[in-house]
Amino acid sequence: MRVEIWSDIACPWCYVGKARFEKALAAFPHRERIEVVHRSFELDPGRAKDDIQPVITMLTEKYGMSEAQAEAGEDNLGAQAAAEGLPYRTRGRDHGSTFDMHRLLHHAREQGRQVELLDLLYKANFAEERSVYDDDERLVALATAAGLDADAVRQVLADPEAYADEVRADEREAAQLGATGVPFFVLDRTYGVSGAQPAEVFTQALTQAWGERAPLKSIDDGGEVCGPDGCAVPRQ
16 A cells, blocks of 8 residues: 655654654554655745745744744644654754755655655754755755765756656645645545644554555456466467
């Protein structure tokens, strides 16, 4: 069964939701047969690469919050993250375009290192002091720590069209599936779970989706097959 997760590196609930989903998945009896695919969703797709500002400032400007409200919201998110064992800096973080990160995640998926890079990007954005938005070499360092080739990563970052179509395709597909925010989890293209739900909700969704998978419908018209006892020989 496949689980697809639409998320954004700049989304704190995606950071928390991933941890909650993974807690449910770790306890799921069929976890070895679950394929998890991470897909792209930008919360701020129109933001220019050099448009970087403090998170608190972004929250007050974009959502009309007071500074006190923005700080209280960050404190709440910090507490939610801590409850999942995640580090979270409630002050001093930056906000910016995540387009290049999504492009790198598609590159990492081709190399079988998507999850490793995603985890490092989340940690860098939410827990570390150095910004992930103001220096491509910061992304190169994170990508190489995830096991990717530094020169290949630099080539992706230098070409704004590299994996751009893949990112946009993910975002169009999210819209077609009815996602208006992230995290957004799609189980076996049958069930959608929106938001950083408690682990128990993910457990219920996994169990229900697994139990309702369509059984294989067999059409047996007597065609020849190969099996443990050899291959059937057509009769003359």
